Amino acid sequence: MSTVEKRHSDPERAQTRRQQVLDAAETCFRRSGFHGASMAEISKAAGMSAGHIYNYFDSKDAIIAAFVEQNVERVTAIMRNLEQQEDPLQAIVDDTARSVREHLERDTWALPLEISAEAARNPTIAAVVRDADARSRGQLRAMLKTARERHHLPVDDFALDGLVELVITLYQGLGVRVVHHPDLDAEALIARFRATLKALLFS
The missing domain is CATH 1.10.10.60 (Homeodomain-like)
Incomplete structure (x- = not known):
């Protein structure tokens, strides 16, 4: 054999x-x-x-593609968990402290930043990353649409698309921020991050 x-x-x-x-x-x-x-x-x-x-x-490209797919699976699990919450929007706000601290840890942001850098110069990895982003973005959009409907909030394409992009940008930016300012005040950041999320999700 x-x-x-x-x-x-x-x-x-x-x-x-x-x-x-x-x-x-x-x-x-x-x-x-x-x-x-x-x-x-x-x-x-x-x-x-x-x-x-x-x-x-x-190849190493195949290894990176596997990491990207693992992240899609992680996001899928998060979305499924949120869908099961009584109020997914409030659940996101309530989870702010944990999620922000997690995104500030090197074990969380180091590899994604390396993959993003490679995607910026490698068309093969760029295609993998963009496909994964489209799938995860779609899951987030669907979850937010359903959750906002419960609160009778706008769910038109303009409102949803902008909200999805901004929420993703906020979290993805944390890794870059801690690289530039490793001694940032995490508690102050969490407080404003929570207020920002609440304003975004419930408007």
């Missing part, structure tokens, strides 16, 4: 090995950047041969 056949015959083990590669790649990308981290470095960090890694990912 070939290596590929063995891999497909044991999907659970294959998924474990695949995640092992992703964990190693994330460490290497954070330390050395996308271009600075070689497949050899990633294979060493993963504890497997470079040839073995190519059984799961045929």
